[in-house]
Amino acid sequence: MNVLILSAGTRNKIVAYFKRALTAPSGERTGRVLATDMSLLAPALYEADAHYLVPSIQEAHYFEKVQEICEKEKIQVVLSLIDPELSLLAAHKQWFEERNMVLLGSSLEVCERALDKMQMHDWLVARGYRTAESYSCLEDFERARREGRIDYPVFVKPSRGSASLAVNKVYEEETLHLLWRKTPGLMIQEFLQGQEIGADVYIDQISGEVVSIFTKKKLLMRAGETDKSVSFKDPALFALLERFVKDCGFMGQIDVDVFEVAGEYYISEVNPRFGGGYPHAYECGVDHMKLILNNAQGIANQRRIGDYEEGVYMMKYNEVLIQRGEGV
Ligand SMILES: Nc1ncnc2c1ncn2[C@@H]1O[C@H](COP(=O)(O)OP(=O)(O)O)[C@@H](O)[C@H]1O
Ligand SMILES: [Mg+2]
Incomplete structure (x- = not known):
């Protein structure tokens, strides 16, 4: 059973754990672990049994390269370690299924919902789950504030962000307005x-x-x-x-x-x-x-x-x- 870990980056442990899972008690290996990244300076590549340098996931021919590796290396399990790639793979789920490969992960719709924190928030609220009060529109936030439903400090972050990039705890209006003008795609959350x-x-x-x-x-x-x-x-x-x-x-x-x-x-x-x-x-x-x-x-x-x-x-x-x- 061969496993392909896409966008392995710095996740050496994930590669190592799969290698361990593919080792029989006798010490004999029952499968190989392959890793890819768009940079040869991704350390997890060197933890794998073999690695491939691939184009950025934004490139039109990226998925073709993944297909090529899957076929050449007789891959049975495919997973990615980065958010933006999850939807791309999910969109091609059928290609994997037709070849009896297991693509680890959720459907395209579910991946997209998780990728967009505002969409996830709306879903959670509609289903009655507790989550931080959130706004993607400044006017809605200001109205809610006037009505006493939310107040400073608030948490401001990109609704499609990751790795805590561009997140800010904001204490007053001036900073909020400045951030809002500078960065598109932000959301305002109740500070938990x-x-x-x-x-x-x-x-x-x-x-x-x-x-x-x-x-x-x-x-x-x-x-x-x-x-x-x-x-x-x-x-x-x-x-x-x-x-x-x-x-x-x-x-x-x-x-x-x-x-x-x-x-x-x-x-x-x-x-x-x-x-x-x-x-x-x-x-x-x-x-x-x-x-x-x-x-x-x-x-x-x-x-x-x-x-x-x-x-x-x-x-x-x-x-x-x-x-x-x-x-x-
Ligand atoms: N509403 C909030 N109140 C307080 N802290 C928050 C809030 N939302 C996020 N954080 C902090 O910011 C970090 C990053 O935010 P998160 O929503 O997890 O985005 P991502 O991990 O995709 O960058 C969280 O791990 C948490 O520490
Ligand atoms: Mg997080």
């Missing part, structure tokens, strides 16, 4: 003051059931990623997440951001892929690579929600990779 939580969820691609959930409290964020976190469990949160992800139609691996404010859980955003904090779940024994490989072999996974220890801490640290060669 509470405990940030990350959830790694696996929705079985055969049964459609939620089979695994790992939750952690985020203790420190750095450069848009969870830097330190601690595992915890709450049956009420598991139940909320299970209901939400099924309701929204997610499939495969997803990463959900939640806030706990005054004892209530607010769903903030979803990345329908492996999140940067997934190693915490894996190192606590929550092995989603195995679940993916089972699905790829036609095996539906058993439900194992919350099967891990609480109070296990994750601390990230830096590593370096050295590679010799011209242009690497």
Whole structure:
């Protein structure tokens, strides 16, 4: 069983975990892990059994290159680690299915909804889930403020942003207006003051059931990623997440951001892929690579929600990779 990880970037652990999942107890490998990136300076490429340099996903011939690699390397499982590529792959789901390959992830419609935080907000509100009050129109925000439904400080971010880029806590009108003029595509949110939580969820691609959930409290964020976190469990949160992800139609691996404010859980955003904090779940024994490989072999996974220890801490640290060669 060969796995192709697209846009692998700096996600060496994800590559390494798949290699481990493709190793028999005897030490013999049962499949290869291939990685791609648009830069040869993406360290995760060198963690893989083989790698390919590919064009940017914006290029018209990008998907052709993916098809070529899948066929040449006899790939059975394909996944991407970056948000903008999820919709592109989902749009070609049929191509993968016709070739008996498993494309990890949700449908195009669901990927698009998750990519646009304002669209996700509207969906959450319509379905009765708690989420931060949000506005994509300045006049609507100002009216809501006059009516006492929201007040400063507010959180301003691009509705189609990622990696915490261009996010701002804003305390007054002047700064808000300045930001609004400078940057298109922003949204204004109620500032949530509470405990940030990350959830790694696996929705079985055969049964459609939620089979695994790992939750952690985020203790420190750095450069848009969870830097330190601690595992915890709450049956009420598991139940909320299970209901939400099924309701929204997610499939495969997803990463959900939640806030706990005054004892209530607010769903903030979803990345329908492996999140940067997934190693915490894996190192606590929550092995989603195995679940993916089972699905790829036609095996539906058993439900194992919350099967891990609480109070296990994750601390990230830096590593370096050295590679010799011209242009690497
Ligand atoms: N409404 C909010 N109130 C307070 N903090 C927020 C709010 N929305 C986002 N944040 C903070 O900003 C970070 C990035 O925002 P997020 O919506 O997760 O976008 P992305 O991860 O796609 O950049 C979050 O992890 C959280 O720390
Ligand atoms: Mg986020």
